[in-house]
Amino acid sequence: xxxxxxxxxxxxxxxxxxxxxxxxxxxxxxGSQAYESAVQEIWRHGPLTxxxxxxxxxxxxxxxxxxPSSHNTQCWKFALQPDAxxxxxxxxxxxxxxxxxxxxxxxxxxxxxxxLAQAALAHGLHAQAAFDxxxxxxxxxxxxxxxxxxxxxxxxxxxxxTRAEYDGKPLARDELRAxxxxxxxxxxxxxxxxxxxxxxxxxxxxxxGNSAQMRDAAFIxxxxxWIRFSASDAVRLGDGLYGASAGNxxxxxxxxxxxxxVLFTEKSENDKYARQxxxxxxxxxxxxxxxxxxxxxEVGRAYQRFALQAAxxxxxxxxxxxxxxxxxxxxxxxxxxxxxxxxxxLVLRFGxxxxxxxxxxxxxxAVLTAA
Numbered sequence: 001x002x003x004x005x006x007x008x009x010x011x012x013x014x015x016x017x018x019x020x021x022x023x024x025x026x027x028x029x030x031g032s033q034a035y036e037s038a039v040q041e042i043w044r045h046g047p048l049t050x051x052x053x054x055x056x057x058x059x060x061x062x063x064x065x066x067x068p069s070s071h072n073t074q075c076w077k078f079a080l081q082p083d084a085x086x087x088x089x090x091x092x093x094x095x096x097x098x099x100x101x102x103x104x105x106x107x108x109x110x111x112x113x114x115x116l117a118q119a120a121l122a123h124g125l126h127a128q129a130a131f132d133x134x135x136x137x138x139x140x141x142x143x144x145x146x147x148x149x150x151x152x153x154x155x156x157x158x159x160x161x162t163r164a165e166y167d168g169k170p171l172a173r174d175e176l177r178a179x180x181x182x183x184x185x186x187x188x189x190x191x192x193x194x195x196x197x198x199x200x201x202x203x204x205x206x207x208x209g210n211s212a213q214m215r216d217a218a219f220i221x222x223x224x225x226w227i228r229f230s231a232s233d234a235v236r237l238g239d240g241l242y243g244a245s246a247g248n249x250x251x252x253x254x255x256x257x258x259x260x261x262v263l264f265t266e267k268s269e270n271d272k273y274a275r276q277x278x279x280x281x282x283x284x285x286x287x288x289x290x291x292x293x294x295x296x297x298e299v300g301r302a303y304q305r306f307a308l309q310a311a312x313x314x315x316x317x318x319x320x321x322x323x324x325x326x327x328x329x330x331x332x333x334x335x336x337x338x339x340x341x342x343x344x345x346l347v348l349r350f351g352x353x354x355x356x357x358x359x360x361x362x363x364x365x366a367v368l369t370a371a
Contacts, residue, residue, distance in 0.1 A: 031232030032250065038235050039358045042066070043157045048122055048147070053082075056123060058364055060085060063119035065361045066156055067111035067304060070095055070104035071226040072359050074239050076112050079371040085127075086371060087113055087138045097222040098213070098325055106136070106293045107345065110300020113138050117301075118153040118308070121145070131294040138297055152182070155311035160358055162316035163246040165279040166351030170194060175313055179284070179350070182309035186298030187289030190306070191337045194282035202323070202347070203277045205333050207270050209322025212329075214266040229256025238362040245359050277320065281351035284317075291343045299345040306348070316353040323347055 043066070046059050057080040064087070069075050075093040079086040087109050094105055117127040117140065124147035127140040176192060183190045193199060213219045227241050228234040231250045234242040244250050251259070277283075286303050288295035310317050323333040324344050334344050 034235045035231040038360050042361050043358050060116050060119050062364050064112040064116040067115045068161055069108035072240050075105045075108055077369040078367055079369050081371055084139055084141045089136050095222055097218040103296055106296040107300035109138055110297035111304040114301040114304035122149045122153045151312040152308040155308045159307050159311040161318050162356055163318050164353050165276055166353035168279045171281045179306055179309055183302045183306040186302055188299050188302035189287045191285040202283050205323035206273050206320050209326040209329050210269055211266055212326045229253050234360050238360045242359055244357040280349040284348040285337045285344050286346040287339050288345050303346055310350055315350055317348050317350045320347045320349050
């Protein structure tokens with residue numbers, strides 16, 4: 001997305017050149033009240049007592065949907081059973097240009113599973129997960145246990161992918177240790193990079209990958225299809241990348257599409273990523289035990305624990321996945337992070353920074369399906 005600075009600089013000229021539209025205004029503030037109401041309803045904790053049966057299952061699914069997904073596609077479905085919740089892929093919401101092998105899709109299922117497991121524990125249920133490769137489904141069997149509201153559970157409504165510049169300050173050793181401990185498990189390895197020289201090398205991979213993606217017309221069209229330029233569109237659809245969540249103004253769709261075509265350039269994006277990475281405290285690279293869907297799910301769970309722990313520490317995180325999304329870069333990036341011959345799964349920057357407007361979610365009823 002274009003930066004606010006470039007947006008504000010270009011807006012007067014674009015408005016002067018645009019044909020007059022009867023009754024049309026910039027739309028600043030249009031839909032904002034509905035958006036704020038939606039945020040308050042979505043990003044909240046619910047009651048921890050008094051829920052049973054389908055009502056409890058629905059509440060666990062609500063927490064699961066607060067997980068991140070590629071382009072906020074929310075590429076999941078949930079089937080409720082008396083003693084289990086099954087998470088299934090929604091291939092109608094896949095992103096074939098950026099994610100041709102559905103890697104990110106299954107990582108997203110793992111993120112949702114981790115949220116659900118944390119919420120289940122807070123409600124006195126232990127979630128035991130088993131992956132069914134034939135169906136691409138993850139079944140979480142729920143059994144009674146002593147309730148525990150972990151710091152990760154408490155952080156669920158505060159976690160966000162914060163696409164902003166951070167303060168550039170390093171983290172304390174105990175904070176890095178807490179992030180490492182949160183991500184441990186499932187055979188997933190975490191590589192933390194905090195040295196400035198190493199971050200500059202990561203930046204080179206990011207810029208190469210971003211340039212390749214920016215020259216791919218299919219990637220651009222797919223990304224644009226998931227951007228929600230206005231608050232009213234974000235509320236109406238409940239998915240996608242709301243422009244304000246990346247620090248851009250909320251504008252009518254016609255203007256957003258016009259600005260996207262003018263301002264969303266290879267140079268502007270590379271410059272943005274350089275500022276963002278150089279303002280970060282470090283980079284986290286997640287590597288699964290193997291290159292298959294079950295491992296991708298585990299990577300999603302490990303990443304989600306990392307992100308929740310970061311939120312609990314009042315840290316921000318955001319993806320810089322270009323080095324692993326562009327297949328031609330992956331082998332060299334793998335050698336750089338010390339896992340030659342393997343597939344690095346996710347690249348994440350972290351640090352202290354501002355919060356941005358939250359992304360939205362579809363209603364739970366939209367993601368429920370038959371078992």
